Structure formats: C-alpha cells, structure tokens
Amino acid sequence: MTEALEIRNLRVAVDGREILKGINLVVPKGEIHALMGPNGSGKSTLAQTLLGHPRYEVLEGEVIWKGRNILELSPDERAKLGLFLAFQYPVEIPGVVLGNFLHIAYQAVKGTEIPIGKFNRMLMQKLRLLDMDASFISRGLNEGFSGGERKRCEILQMALLEPEFAVMDETDSGLDIDGVRIVASAVNKLYEQSGNQMGFLIITHYSRILNHIQPLHKVHVMMDGRIVLSGGPELANELEEKGYDWLEEQLKAEGVLA
Amino acid sequence: MSEQEQQLKELAVYKYGFRDEDAEYEFVVPKGLSKEVVEAISHYKNEPEWMRKTRLQALEIFFRKPIPTWGVDLSELNFDEITYYASPTSRKVRSWDEVPEYIKRTYERLGIPEAERKFLAGVGAQYDCLTADTVVFANPGAVPIAQIQPGQHVYSLDVENRKIIKQRVKAVVYKGELPVFEVKVAGRRIKATFNHPFLALIYHKEDGKQRGRFKVEWRYLSDLKVGDYIAIVKRLPDEGKPYKLPEVEMETEFIGRNQFGTFKVRTDKFFRRTQKDLRIPEQTNEPFMWFLGAYLGDGGLRRKKKGAPKNIVDIALPASDRACRERLAKVLWEVFGYKLNSDREPSRVRIHCTPIARLLSAIGLDKNAHTKSVPSWVFGLPQSQKLAFIAGYIDANGHVRGDEKNSDVMLTSVNETLLRDIQRLAITCGLQVSDIHSFRYKVNRKGRSDERIGYRLLITGDLSPLVPYSVKVAANYKPRKYHHRDESHHHVKLDAYMTDEIGFARIESIRYIGVEPTYDIEVEGVHNFIAEGIVVHNSEVVYHRIREDLERQGVIFVDMDTAVREYPDIVKEYFGTVIPPTDNKFAALNTAVWSGGSFIYVPKGVHVEMPLQAYFRINAQNIGQFERTLIIAEEGSFVHYVEGCTAPIYSTHSLHSAVVELIAKPGATIRYTTLQNWSYNVYNLVTKRGVAYEDAKIVWVDANIGSKATMKYPAVYMVGKGARGEVLSVAFASNGQHQDTGAKMIHAAPYTTSVITSKSISIFGGRATYRGMVKVYPGCKGAKVNVRCDALLLDEISRTDTYPVMEIDEEQVEVAHEATVSKIGEEQLFYLQSRGLTDDQAVKMIVNGFFRDFAKELPMEYAVEFTRLIELQLEGSVG
Incomplete structure (x- = not known):
C-alpha cells in the first residue's frame, strides 16, 4: 500500500462536547484532497486535532502517518514528521x-x-x-498583518518548511480573487516541486480555489462530525451550485443524518 | 546538616550569579546598627565633619521611621544580622599573578578576555590599534583614523546579516607609539598592532571527519598567518550624494593697452563673443567628474607668464588620443559651456579659462604631480560619479590592455599616495585592484642620468562598470570568460559566506614595520569598522580609556567616597537634596551607612558620547551594598549612566539599599540604565529619583531579574516648564521572588510630559507587582501623562498585580492609561509548536518577543546579557 495519512474512527470532544463523531479518511501521499462542509461541521476541529492542539480531547481512534499513531506525539514532533497546518486564524x-x-x-x-x-x-x-x-x-x-498578509505568511512557511503533508484550514477564506489564485498556484508549485509526492488536505467553503488546483483528486463532504460523501472534483461545483441543504435533506431522507 | 536543610541552603544560592566567599577584607564593622558603627564607618573613610553629622542624623531618622507594611514582605529582614560596612583590601597589585584568586575567578565567570582582565586589574595596558595614517571608510568620505571625529559615521559590518551599515563613532583614542605589522590582502594593506582583531574565516576539522567546516570569528592578528582568510569589503553601498561645488567669481579685470594708453577690460565683455555660454556647475555630475579625473591624471594649472595668475588648465592628452580629445571637448561643452578650440598642440590640450582654473584651485587641486591627491569628498559621491572620475583618470593617464581572454587597466604615477587614493576609490566601487608596486626608471636630463621610483596599480577583474564612462576601456573591453574568486577551499564552498559587499581573501603577507603612532576608534553597536577595505574590530576597551577624554571635557566621574574627599563643595551642595533621609526608612539607612556608588558631574553643554558604566570600576572593590549615586547634568548637557548585572556580587549580605539622585538642569538629559541581577537571597530596596528642570529630560531604564524581593519605583519630579520624565521598567519574577516595581511621576510645572512603560513576567509561582503614582499639580496645564503596563503570566501558580494611582488636579491635561494582563496563550504556544519548536523554545521565543522593545533600549552588550539572563531563568523548569 502507498504511504498515506490515515484517520481511523476519530472521535474528538471540545469542552466535553463531541464534535468529531467517528471520522474515517485516507489521503494517500501524492494526492490533493478537499474537505468541504457547512459551518460548524467540525472541519477546523479535525485540522487542529491532526496537529495536536491541546484543547481538543481525543475520545477514540487513531491517525496513522509513517507507520505511527501521531495522536501520541506532541505538536512539534508531528511537525518534524513532515506535517504542516496552515492556520485559519494565525495568531x-x-x-x-x-x-x-x-x-x-x-x-x-x-x-x-x-x-x-x-x-x-x-x-x-x-x-x-x-x-x-x-x-x-x-x-x-x-x-x-492584514488578513491577506497572514494567509500569505502561512503559505510562505509552508513553502519554506517543505512538509510532506499539509493541512490547509480555509486558507482561501477572506482573500480576494487574486489572493485565492496566489494560494492555489503556490499549492500547485509545491506539489510539482515535491515531484507530485506531497499530500494535501484542503479545507474550504468554496469551490473557487479548487478550480485552480491541479490535480484535485478527491472531494469529501463533512457534516455533523462525519464524512458523509466523497467524490471526484466535480462534486465541489455541484455543492457550490446547490448548497448543502439539498444534501442534508437527502441524507436525512436516507437516514444517514439524524 | 539534615538533607532538607541542605536543600534549603542550595535553594538560597543563586544559580547564575556568584559570590566571593574568600574575598579579603581589611576593615569590617561589627554586625548590627548603632551610633558607634556609623562613627566607625565615617572615621575609617576619613570623612569631613559635615558628612559625619549627616550620617548620624540619618541614623536617628532611620530608628524613628516605621518599616513599610505595603509592597514586599519584609518580616524576615533582620537589621541586627547585617554587617553594614566591610572594606576589601585596597593594596595595589603589580602583576597578574598577584591579583587575588577571587577577582580572577570573577573575570573568568564574566567571560572577559585575559588581556582586558589584566587591564581591569590594573596590571597591564591593552593596545589593539591601527596606525595614524590608516584610512577609514567613513560616510561620507575616506578619512585617516587620526582625523575621525566622535559623532561621525563610518561604515561597519553587520556581521550576522553580512551587510555593510553606517554606524556612529563614539570615541577616538590615541594609543601611543607602538610596534605595528603590515598585513597585505587582496591588494589592500593595513598596519595594525599584533593584538588587533580581524574578522577571519577559520577552517575547523574534527579528527576522524573527512570534511570540516568554516566558522566566521574574530582573530587577533597574532593568531593569523599567511594564507588565512580575512574579511574584505568588495564594494560599499551606493548611497553617496553629489558634491556642492564652491562658487567661483566669473569676472576678471584685465589691463589692456593700445596706442591711447592702458585701460581695463572685464571678461564678461571679453567673452561675449567667444565663450558666451560659459558657466560653472553647482554640483558634481558624471561628465564633470570625468573631467576632474582626467585633470588629476595628467593635468595642471599654468600661467601665461611670470607673475600672471594661473588661468590656463593644461591636460596632457596627446593628439594621437583622438577619441579622448573628442570626449574632452564634448565634456567641456556639456559641463562648462566651453568651446575647446586650441586643439593644435601635439602633446597637450590648453584650456584658457579663468573660472575653470579658479574652480580647480578652489577645490584644492592646484598641485603638482608629486603632491596632488584625491579630495576626500570624492569618496562621498554616488558610485556612477566615482566611476566617471576613475574613468577620466584612466583616459588621461592609463593604459588599457585587452586581448581575447583578458583586459586590465594599468596606472602609473610618481605619486604613491595618489595611486592609493585611486585604489581605495576603486574598491568602494566594487572594482578589483592589485597592490601598488614600485619600479625604478631612468631619466636623462641635461646629459645626466637619474634613477627615479615610479608606482604602478592594476585594475583587474570585471571592468564592465567602467565601460560606459571610459573611452579607453570601452575601446579595449573584452568580457572575461573567467574571474578568479576564492570560491572553495578544502572542497567547502565559500560563497555562503560572501555577498556582493563582503568577501574573504587570503592574507598574502604579514611583516613587521616598526614603531608608529597608533589610534583606535570605538563604533556604536557593532564594534567594528572598515579601514583600507578590510573589516577590523574596534576596541571596547575604549570604555576604560575614556577617563582622560572626560577630564578634558571637565566631566567628573569618580566613586562617591572619592567625590566627598576631592569635590566636597559640589557634593555638599547636592547630596541628599533630591532624596532627603526623611523620605523613607531605607533612604535614611542608606544615608547613615552608605559606601561606594558613582558621582558624575557634567558641565554645561557637554555631551558625553558613550555610556558611563559602573562596570568601569569593577576592581575598585568598593561596590557596596549601600551605594550612593549622584549625577548632576548642567544646562544642555547629556549623559547616559549604566549600572549592570555584570558586576560581581562581592558581598554575602542580604540587604541592598541604594539611593540614586539625579539633577537635570534646564535642557539637560540624563539617561540611567540598570540591569539588576542580585542573588535570590537579597532584599533590594532602592530609592531612585531625579529632578528635571525646564525642558530637561530624565529617562530611567530599569530591568529587575534577580533578588528575593525588590521595591523600586524610579521617580521624576518635573519642576520646570516642558520637562519630561520617562520610566521603562521590566521585571521578571520567578520562584520565591517578588518584584514590586513601578514608577512615580510628579508634574509640578506646565507642559510637562511623563511616559511610564512597565512590562513584567511571572513564572513558577513568582509575583510581579506594578505600583505607579502619577500626580499632576493644579496649574500644570498642558501636561501629558501616558502609562502603559503589560503583564504576562506564564503559569497558573504565579501572580501579578497592578496598583496605579493617579492624582490629577488640573483640567487641561492629556492622560492615557492602558494595562493588560495576558496569559501566555495556548494558541501562541500551539502555533509555534506546530512549526516544530519544542515547548521550551516556544516559551522562550514568546518571552523574548515580549521584552524585545525593552532590549532595544539597552546598549548592545547589555541587551545580549539581558537576553541571556532571561533565557537562563526560563531554562530547565519549563515543559
């Protein structure tokens, strides 16, 4: 099997409230995946948990990277294993x-x-x-720093530290069209420079950044702490057009969501 | 001793400071405080009667005053267990071996180099310096070291960032006639004493390793050998400005003569037909500099006949140099509006123009081939003008050799100084140069053959910068395929250490020259400068040499005991006037038993360039627990005093109670910097206050890192219109420490301004308190008050409090107050950790960031020390 970041049945709580309710997700190295979903679905919680923010309590599950369960490691050890998080709100x-x-x-x-x-x-x-x-x-x-400068600073750090796997938490939000294009082209360049070996998990609300990313391998949709749908790049545009409500209703009808 | 007692004892020992258990004392008073003890101190010091009385009165006040119940916990302080005075041996030592062991150890711990230690201990003199004729690359200009003035800017190397920057000169010191050595490197020569440090690139290889690595470090000349790499400057930043030319009288009266007799003719009439466009430019430009270069290369001023003024400019451009003559004609027209038409002589061009001749002599160029030199201001021009100047010189007097692979410029002259100047100028423009070689040649004159000495300089390497300016270079230029650069050594690439501005080159020779007059300068901040195109260290020892300079300016800087003996009138006038013994219990105590401290008197208008430091007197051995400092700055003067933690802790006492009084007369500025790092068993109870008269300014910069408990609130009483007070205070409270610090600002005159900035960190259960008092009296309209305190809590068990008091009794004032308490953010820590920093590194980084603005206010060596101390304090227990 190729190397991958593998999330197995991950359940995470913040201040006693369960946010992630059993995430299962595999992102192989060399693939760019997008994670979309409505506000409050737990996307950022997942991002912060992957790098080990102390506020997030892991109830169950494991995250396997390079043959180790990284949930047992401190944030700096995870960084040294080649993981990187581009923050949504850099402090x-x-x-x-x-x-x-x-x-x-x-x-x-x-x-x-x-x-x-x-x-x-x-x-x-x-x-x-x-x-x-x-x-x-x-x-x-x-x-x-302005919002845009902070995001660019995150990208600069990513370019400099050359991670093997990068999680980007809504790096495109709050950016104008040019800003989005710069972020996307940076992702493309880094991916290319790594000899198509880098893995990305791009968390976003909008498909506009995804349209600039080449190649985009998969799109996952998260709702209420679970991955509810996975598909190809075309899924992003479909969600952009129809919104999440449509999906939510459908999933409720199917009994997937309560 | 039980294990627990042992542990307790160890806890009390300060980890990073040190004490001298075995210091020798020749006089010690008994423990405790009494009239007899005070009498004994005064008697031993052989003090005047008024001081004895002052002490005894203060003692009575001390007994009457209650111990403060606010601030830090003083319940364990036992006044009877303290020895109030001990005088260490004052015997003078002659050799290093005689210096007591404990003092040697002190220097060891402070990391002071041995040569300096010897100097400090009074047994040796240090002399790292350069010969008087060494040319320093200043801004603007190139100036012999002996002529550098304090306050002037010179070029220095920011070693860490490998950038050339401008720095201010703090002092210039004549070091006497000393043996010097000449170092030759990359065409450059410099004469230095054996212990002058150079910036070297040293190859370190560990045993068993195949490859070593280079390290950039300062090395004494005596530790360098031929073949070692030292730092040279490849070019200076291009930041020069055009030079404003002097104004020249355009008109001249001639005496004309015709058949009717003599008459006067004015040149303006005379020129109306021939040179009606004639003008003199206001400032230098590129064609003008080309002309000047050509003139300096092979020109001179001539007169028509004996007794006539020198109004002919001759340039020896032979007619065969067609292109150069054409350029000259073009330049003369462009720059001066002068039409050259005397193009008939085969060997020279004559310019009959009084204003141009006047200009050349006004800028000091009316000299002959042996005496002419490059004016110093040429070094301060923009690079393009400097290149044009060199190009002009080459076109008039150089030979450009060029073939397929190679091209270079050869300049010959009988004037070595002139060639040296050209060489230095070429270096500042980034051209590669050879050394200057001498050669012998024969001259036949009136049948007699004379042997003369000539000099030769080569400009080599990449000549492309000269192409746009020089006719000869442009005609012969061939881009070189290969330029020699020292790029690798032992298979290690050196380019990582080089930039466009800085390179490293091998020393070609080191040779003993003899005894010559020598100088050194001290440069602010970076402690190095660029002389003769080479990076050299400056002397920090200048600090210790300044006493003579101070004396010349009339500044008095002595310890307080000496001041009472030698300057009784001044001391008596001011002593205790700012902080009377009645002020508080500890001020009374200090007045009764004080010993040591500094006395500084700065006369009217004197600007003391470098900070005066208590560290200066490290071996004076009378740094007491109860020092008394008095600084008087007369009208319009400036002084910066620094007392540092680098002073060893001589005493085993547990109470330090100092009094510091500052008096800033109208328009004067006093800056007082303290880095407090007492051991963890010391109560540090200090009263500091300054009086600022009209438009005077007092700045307290105060860092508290050590001690068990500190109470210190530097104060400024603003009693004159427009006076200004500033306190910048930082505190670090760790386990068992209570730092109770702050500031006191009294506005007693209109338009006074106070600024308080306080920053504290509490960690491991430490406690930091800000206690501030600002009072604005009625009638102080236009007063401005700005208070800002930031506290950072690094854990849950530590504590921070803020007690700001403001009494504002005037309506027309501006008051700003801001206080923040922040916990070290989980978010900040996580952010840094997610970038690979350990918990420990992350905390250090946040703390250093918190104190960064403060550290910038300190002299560089203190900023380094401050950062190091903070890091030591954080170490170990974090994470």
Whole structure:
C-alpha cells in the first residue's frame, strides 16, 4: 500500500462536547484532497486535532502517518514528521521577528543548523516565488498583518518548511480573487516541486480555489462530525451550485443524518 | 546538616550569579546598627565633619521611621544580622599573578578576555590599534583614523546579516607609539598592532571527519598567518550624494593697452563673443567628474607668464588620443559651456579659462604631480560619479590592455599616495585592484642620468562598470570568460559566506614595520569598522580609556567616597537634596551607612558620547551594598549612566539599599540604565529619583531579574516648564521572588510630559507587582501623562498585580492609561509548536518577543546579557 495519512474512527470532544463523531479518511501521499462542509461541521476541529492542539480531547481512534499513531506525539514532533497546518486564524506573537522565527523553525523541522546568511538567501528565493515583499521578514510575527498578509505568511512557511503533508484550514477564506489564485498556484508549485509526492488536505467553503488546483483528486463532504460523501472534483461545483441543504435533506431522507 | 536543610541552603544560592566567599577584607564593622558603627564607618573613610553629622542624623531618622507594611514582605529582614560596612583590601597589585584568586575567578565567570582582565586589574595596558595614517571608510568620505571625529559615521559590518551599515563613532583614542605589522590582502594593506582583531574565516576539522567546516570569528592578528582568510569589503553601498561645488567669481579685470594708453577690460565683455555660454556647475555630475579625473591624471594649472595668475588648465592628452580629445571637448561643452578650440598642440590640450582654473584651485587641486591627491569628498559621491572620475583618470593617464581572454587597466604615477587614493576609490566601487608596486626608471636630463621610483596599480577583474564612462576601456573591453574568486577551499564552498559587499581573501603577507603612532576608534553597536577595505574590530576597551577624554571635557566621574574627599563643595551642595533621609526608612539607612556608588558631574553643554558604566570600576572593590549615586547634568548637557548585572556580587549580605539622585538642569538629559541581577537571597530596596528642570529630560531604564524581593519605583519630579520624565521598567519574577516595581511621576510645572512603560513576567509561582503614582499639580496645564503596563503570566501558580494611582488636579491635561494582563496563550504556544519548536523554545521565543522593545533600549552588550539572563531563568523548569 502507498504511504498515506490515515484517520481511523476519530472521535474528538471540545469542552466535553463531541464534535468529531467517528471520522474515517485516507489521503494517500501524492494526492490533493478537499474537505468541504457547512459551518460548524467540525472541519477546523479535525485540522487542529491532526496537529495536536491541546484543547481538543481525543475520545477514540487513531491517525496513522509513517507507520505511527501521531495522536501520541506532541505538536512539534508531528511537525518534524513532515506535517504542516496552515492556520485559519494565525495568531499574533508580538516582538518575535518573522525572519528569526522562520530560521529557528526551519532548523527545528529539518533537524540541521543552517547559517543565517545561507538561510536568508533561501528565504529570499521563496519570497520571490510567492511574489512577496522582502520587508515582510523583518516584521513581528503576524503583528499588525492584514488578513491577506497572514494567509500569505502561512503559505510562505509552508513553502519554506517543505512538509510532506499539509493541512490547509480555509486558507482561501477572506482573500480576494487574486489572493485565492496566489494560494492555489503556490499549492500547485509545491506539489510539482515535491515531484507530485506531497499530500494535501484542503479545507474550504468554496469551490473557487479548487478550480485552480491541479490535480484535485478527491472531494469529501463533512457534516455533523462525519464524512458523509466523497467524490471526484466535480462534486465541489455541484455543492457550490446547490448548497448543502439539498444534501442534508437527502441524507436525512436516507437516514444517514439524524 | 539534615538533607532538607541542605536543600534549603542550595535553594538560597543563586544559580547564575556568584559570590566571593574568600574575598579579603581589611576593615569590617561589627554586625548590627548603632551610633558607634556609623562613627566607625565615617572615621575609617576619613570623612569631613559635615558628612559625619549627616550620617548620624540619618541614623536617628532611620530608628524613628516605621518599616513599610505595603509592597514586599519584609518580616524576615533582620537589621541586627547585617554587617553594614566591610572594606576589601585596597593594596595595589603589580602583576597578574598577584591579583587575588577571587577577582580572577570573577573575570573568568564574566567571560572577559585575559588581556582586558589584566587591564581591569590594573596590571597591564591593552593596545589593539591601527596606525595614524590608516584610512577609514567613513560616510561620507575616506578619512585617516587620526582625523575621525566622535559623532561621525563610518561604515561597519553587520556581521550576522553580512551587510555593510553606517554606524556612529563614539570615541577616538590615541594609543601611543607602538610596534605595528603590515598585513597585505587582496591588494589592500593595513598596519595594525599584533593584538588587533580581524574578522577571519577559520577552517575547523574534527579528527576522524573527512570534511570540516568554516566558522566566521574574530582573530587577533597574532593568531593569523599567511594564507588565512580575512574579511574584505568588495564594494560599499551606493548611497553617496553629489558634491556642492564652491562658487567661483566669473569676472576678471584685465589691463589692456593700445596706442591711447592702458585701460581695463572685464571678461564678461571679453567673452561675449567667444565663450558666451560659459558657466560653472553647482554640483558634481558624471561628465564633470570625468573631467576632474582626467585633470588629476595628467593635468595642471599654468600661467601665461611670470607673475600672471594661473588661468590656463593644461591636460596632457596627446593628439594621437583622438577619441579622448573628442570626449574632452564634448565634456567641456556639456559641463562648462566651453568651446575647446586650441586643439593644435601635439602633446597637450590648453584650456584658457579663468573660472575653470579658479574652480580647480578652489577645490584644492592646484598641485603638482608629486603632491596632488584625491579630495576626500570624492569618496562621498554616488558610485556612477566615482566611476566617471576613475574613468577620466584612466583616459588621461592609463593604459588599457585587452586581448581575447583578458583586459586590465594599468596606472602609473610618481605619486604613491595618489595611486592609493585611486585604489581605495576603486574598491568602494566594487572594482578589483592589485597592490601598488614600485619600479625604478631612468631619466636623462641635461646629459645626466637619474634613477627615479615610479608606482604602478592594476585594475583587474570585471571592468564592465567602467565601460560606459571610459573611452579607453570601452575601446579595449573584452568580457572575461573567467574571474578568479576564492570560491572553495578544502572542497567547502565559500560563497555562503560572501555577498556582493563582503568577501574573504587570503592574507598574502604579514611583516613587521616598526614603531608608529597608533589610534583606535570605538563604533556604536557593532564594534567594528572598515579601514583600507578590510573589516577590523574596534576596541571596547575604549570604555576604560575614556577617563582622560572626560577630564578634558571637565566631566567628573569618580566613586562617591572619592567625590566627598576631592569635590566636597559640589557634593555638599547636592547630596541628599533630591532624596532627603526623611523620605523613607531605607533612604535614611542608606544615608547613615552608605559606601561606594558613582558621582558624575557634567558641565554645561557637554555631551558625553558613550555610556558611563559602573562596570568601569569593577576592581575598585568598593561596590557596596549601600551605594550612593549622584549625577548632576548642567544646562544642555547629556549623559547616559549604566549600572549592570555584570558586576560581581562581592558581598554575602542580604540587604541592598541604594539611593540614586539625579539633577537635570534646564535642557539637560540624563539617561540611567540598570540591569539588576542580585542573588535570590537579597532584599533590594532602592530609592531612585531625579529632578528635571525646564525642558530637561530624565529617562530611567530599569530591568529587575534577580533578588528575593525588590521595591523600586524610579521617580521624576518635573519642576520646570516642558520637562519630561520617562520610566521603562521590566521585571521578571520567578520562584520565591517578588518584584514590586513601578514608577512615580510628579508634574509640578506646565507642559510637562511623563511616559511610564512597565512590562513584567511571572513564572513558577513568582509575583510581579506594578505600583505607579502619577500626580499632576493644579496649574500644570498642558501636561501629558501616558502609562502603559503589560503583564504576562506564564503559569497558573504565579501572580501579578497592578496598583496605579493617579492624582490629577488640573483640567487641561492629556492622560492615557492602558494595562493588560495576558496569559501566555495556548494558541501562541500551539502555533509555534506546530512549526516544530519544542515547548521550551516556544516559551522562550514568546518571552523574548515580549521584552524585545525593552532590549532595544539597552546598549548592545547589555541587551545580549539581558537576553541571556532571561533565557537562563526560563531554562530547565519549563515543559
């Protein structure tokens, strides 16, 4: 079997309330999957749980990556195993200079030391790749960043840390059309650079970002803490057209949803 | 001792500071406080009567005053168990071996290099310096080190980011006549003492490993050898500006003569027909610089006949150099509106134009071949103008060799200084240069053959920057297929260490020259500068050398005991006027038993360039537990005083109670920086207050990291219109610590401004308290108050409190107050951890970020120390 991120019967609670009610999902390496669903269906909970946010309590299940159940590992250990989460709302950390942070993060993830000069040259390359301004890196981490800048900063980190599997939590929301296109093209470039070896789980509300992503292998729909439907890329457009209500009614009729 | 007692004892020992158990004392008063003890202190110090009386009065006040019941818990403080005065041996030592072991250990722990340790201990002199003629790359210009002025900017290397930046010079020091060595590297030469540090790229290879790695480090010249790589500058940032040319009188009176007698003619009339467009440019531009280069290369000023003014500009361009002559004619027209028509002489071009000749002598170029040099301002021009200047020089006096694979420029001259200048200028423009070689040649004159010495310089490598400017280079230029660069060594690529601006090149030779006058400068921040195109370290020891400079300016900087003896009048006038013994119990205690501390007097208008440091007197050995500091800044003066945690903790006492009084006269500024790092068993109860007169400014920068309990609220009394007070205070409270800090601002005059910024971190059950008081008296209209306190709690068991008091008795004021308490965010930690940082690293990063704005306010070495201390405090127990 090819390597994959495999989620088995994952149940997760926040403050005692069960949000994820048994997720089963396999994303093989080298595939780009989208995860869609209405607000409150548990998409972000899944994303944060995959990287190990302490607020999310795992009730049952496992997540297998590289032959290990990563739910037993701390967030930094997961990052070192090649997992990456692009946050929906990246936090501001005052006084921490982005450039220094990236240098330390790069060394932590890669497990090697790299002289600052060499690192900066590499960083400049990545900035050019994403068409970002160099003054960015001397600013505080997300400090006073606009919504768009925060999202671009997430993409920059992803490009720099070169993960093997990236979870992107609504990176497209709050971006204008150009912003969406930049994010999508960054995903495409990274995928290509990895020799089509990287895995992606792209969480989104809208199909517009998915239309720019090549190749998109699968689309999953999540409702009420479960994956209720999986299909090909065409499913995204269908949902965009018809909305989720249609699907919800149908699923209720089938008895899948209560 | 039971195990528990042992543990308790260990807890009390401060982990990162140290004490000197075996310090020798020659005089110790008995424990406890009494009239006899105070008398003994005064007697031992041989003090004047008024001081003895002041002490005794203060003692009575101390006994009367109640112990504060607010602030920190003082119930365990036992005044009878304290020794109030102990004088360490004051014997002078002559050699390093005689220095007491405990002092040597202190230096060891502080990480001070041995040479400096010797200096500090008073047994050796340090001299890392360069010869007086060494040219420093300044901004603007290129200036011999001996002529650099404090406050001027020079180019330095930001070592970490490998970028060339401008930094301010803090001091220039003459170091005396010393033996020097000449280092040759990449065409550059510099003369330095054996212990001057250079930035080197050193190859380290561990045994058993196939490949080593390079490290960039500072190395004394004595530790370098031929073949080692040291840092050179490949080009300077292009940030020059055109030079404003002096104005020149355009008109001249001639005496004419005809058959009717003599008459006066003015040139404006004279020129109306021939040179009616004549003008002198206001500032330099590229064609003008080409002309200047050509003139300097092979030109001079001549007179028509003896006694006449020098109004002819000669440039020795032979007629065979058709293209160069055409360029000259074009430039003269473009720049001066001058029509060149005396193109008949085979060996030279004559320009009959008084204003141009006047301009050349006004900018100091009326010199002969042996004495002319490049004016210093040429170094401050934009790169394109510098290149044009070099191009002009080449076109008039250079030889460009070019074939399929190679092209270079050869410049020869009898004037070595001039060639050196051209070479330095070429370096700043990013051109590669050779060293300057001398050669002998014969001259036949009146049948006699003379041997002369000439000099030769090659400009090599990539000549393309010169192509647009130089006729000769453009005609012979062939792009080179291969440029030699030191790209790899031991199969390790060096380009990671190089940038467009900075490179590393091998030392070609090091040779002893002899004894020469030497200088050193101190540069703010980065502690290095660029001389002769080479990156060199500057001397931090200048700090310790400044005393002579201070004396010249009339600044007094001595310890307080000395001040009482040598400057009794000034001390008596101000001592205890800002903080009288009646102020509080601990001010009274200090006044009764004080010892040590600093006394600074800055005369009117004197700007003390570098921070004065308590660390300065590290071996004075009278740093007491009860030091008393008094700083008086007269009108319009400036001084920055720094007391640092790097001072060793000499005492085993458990109470530190200092008093600091500042007096800022109208328009003066005093900045007072403290980095407090006492051991965990010390009560640190300090009274600090300054009085600011009209338009004066007092800034307290205060960091509290150590101690068991601290109570410290630096105050500014603004008594003159427009006075300003600032307190920037940070506190770090860990296990068992209570940092009760804050500020006090008294507005007693209109248009006064106060700014309080407080930041605290509590961790491992530590407690941080902000206690602030702002009072604005009636009638202080236009006063501005700004208070901001941020507290960061790193865990659930720690505590933080804020007690801000504001008494505003005037209506026309602006008050802003903001307080935040934040827990270290789960979200922040998770964010950093998801990027691979461990819990530990993440906390450190957030804490350093929290204090970053503060650290920026500290002198660099203190900022480094501050960050290190905070990291040590966080270590181990996190995660």
